[in-house]
Amino acid sequence: MLTEKPPQHAAAPGTVVPERATLEVRGLAAGYGGPLVLRSVSLQILERQVTAIIGPSGCGKSTLIRCLNRMHEVLPGATLEGEILLDGRDVMGLDPVLLRRQVGMVFQRPNPFPSMSIFDNVAAGLVLNGVRDRALVAEKVEGSLRAAALWDEVKDKLKAPGVGLSGGQQQRLCIARALAVEPRALLLDEPCSALDPIATGRIEELLLEIKKTLTLCIVTHNMQQAARVSERTAFMLMGELVEVGPTDTIFTKPSDKKTEDYITGRFG
Amino acid sequence: MAVTAVLTWQLAVNSALTWKQFGWSFLWSSTWDPVREVYGALPFIYGTAVSSGLALLLAVPIGVGCAIFLVELAPKRVAEICAFIIELLAAVPSVILGLMGIFVLVPVVRAVEPGLTAGLGWLPLFQGEPYGVGMLTAGLILSLMVLPYITVISREVLLAVPRSLKEAMLALGATRWETVMKVSLPYARPGIAGAVFLALGRALGETMAVTMVIGNTPQIKASLLAPGYSMASVIANELAEASSDEHLHSLIAIGLVLLGISLVVNAAARAMIGLLERRA
Ligand SMILES: Nc1ncnc2c1ncn2[C@@H]1O[C@H](COP(=O)(O)OP(=O)(O)O)[C@@H](O)[C@H]1O
Ligand SMILES: [Mg+2]
DSSP states (O other): OSSSSOSSSOHHHHHOOOOOEEEEEEEEEEEESSEEEEEEEEEEEETTTTEEEOTTTOOOSHHHHHHHTTTGGGGTTTTEEEEEEEETEGGOOOOOOOOHHHHHEEEEEEOOTTTHHHHHHHHHHHHTTTTTOOHHHHHHHHHHHHHHTOOOHTTTTTTTGGGGGGGGHHHHHHHHHHHTTSSSSSEESSSSTTOOHHHHHHHHHHHHHHHSEEEEEEEOOHHHHHHHHHEEOOOOTTTEHHHEEEEEHHHHSSSHHHHHHHHHTTOO | HHHHHHHHHHHHTHHHHHHHHHTTTTHHHHEEEETTTEEEEHHHHHHHHHHHHHHHHHHHHHHHHHHIIIIIIEEEEEHHHHHHOOOHHHHHHHHHHHIIIIIIIHHHHHHHHHHHHHHHHTTTGGOOOOOSHHHHHHHHHHHHHHHHHHHOOOHHHTSSHHHHHHHHHHTOOHHHHIIIIOOOHHHHHHHHHHHHHHHHHHHHHHHHHHHHHSSOOOOSSSTSSSSSOHHEEEEESTTTTOHHHHOOOOOHHHHHHHHOOOHHHHHHHHHHHHHOOOHO
């Protein structure tokens, strides 16, 4: 399937707002120099919704979202074909540096900068953007930490190193860091896979909060998580996108047998 | 450790005459005159410090720059070939480097020195006759000698910077250069500092190549073009023909000072590397 069918369902029943795709992938093929890891993937990531990508390990979920902000191409040997659109514009025509300020990313393992304090971690992107005004930086750092539900825990130790926090706090710090540059969209690659259930719950809560202002795409191998946080779910298998649709449809009456096998646990 | 202690003890015993006669002033007296039996180590300490300092001044930026190029910019094949060549350079015996210094570097330096004097002669650093041999040449040859150490070790520590950290910075919209400056170098800093100290230790103790090009004149001149002398060189040159016990003891006293400095530098290097490992 080269082009995705337009989504059949509205975000929430009763809304008539037309759904816009913040990010769109058309006929994407990608690899690392060897056999293709992604083949003819087409997907829309809709504005101010959470799109979950599920699928067994190694099916290409990380590769797919790394294509979206052109982080794929920083790996040696990486290849990519097809179209990726941000608000309808081909991202290949954009400066990757500017693209990544619009499309932020949170990684599987929390990765705060070890040489920086909590404050400096969040401010890092602003500094890159050339924001010099200290008051403005402080204001945005606080705003981002609040949005990432971390402010109350760290407001008294902003000068402490970011790596001194717990795993869950570190991941929220990374979310705050990504939010500080006010991206259009945020990509999260299994952000909770290294965290305990309580820390996971806090992150899921904050995702539901921040999706009010930005577009989210979350990779997860935890199907309950996909069900809890996402409006739409895409199921991938062996480098192909099998099916995408509203999350409840995918989980209750998937149209593809492979999806059904996977979600009912007969697979992977 | 025990070996070092025995060594120190031996050097101390065999330089006792000098310490008795001149005391601490041995370290800051600048006259070295075996004929009149007046001995001061300052010209040699100065020569070692200046030539080594000059070497680091040149080799650290170039070596770290090369390492950044090899890790971040060069295609993998090119990087591997370059790294191999640089490691070969580290294996060149220092007497060969010294020969190269005499046959290549000295004539080149002699040719450019008038230009330096003309252009920068208002600085005391670049005044005087263009001999070709001197502090500048010694610094150049030493920098060539320590460059591989700095490049190879810096490359290793830069390679050890976790990819996840570099990707985090890139994903924030940093350029490659910004990622190097804000992530890679801060992470690698203790390792690079360790490399610098190791290189310094190497430069301080280097004897042969320096002896061949430094000019072997015990004097303290502000100009880098002037000939000088180093601690290791004077020991190597004069030990065999030391005319008196005082002369011999003074040379060994210089050895003791050199050993002390080297140990301090080495300890600093270890501390730096330990710091890196603890964090990793
Ligand atoms: N850096 C890489 N170099 C080569 N192959 C890779 C690299 N990263 C991932 N792959 C391969 O690409 C495929 C998809 O990987 P990935 O996108 O990480 O899957 P997922 O995130 O769904 O587990 C796997 O077969 C994996 O082995
Ligand atoms: Mg993955």
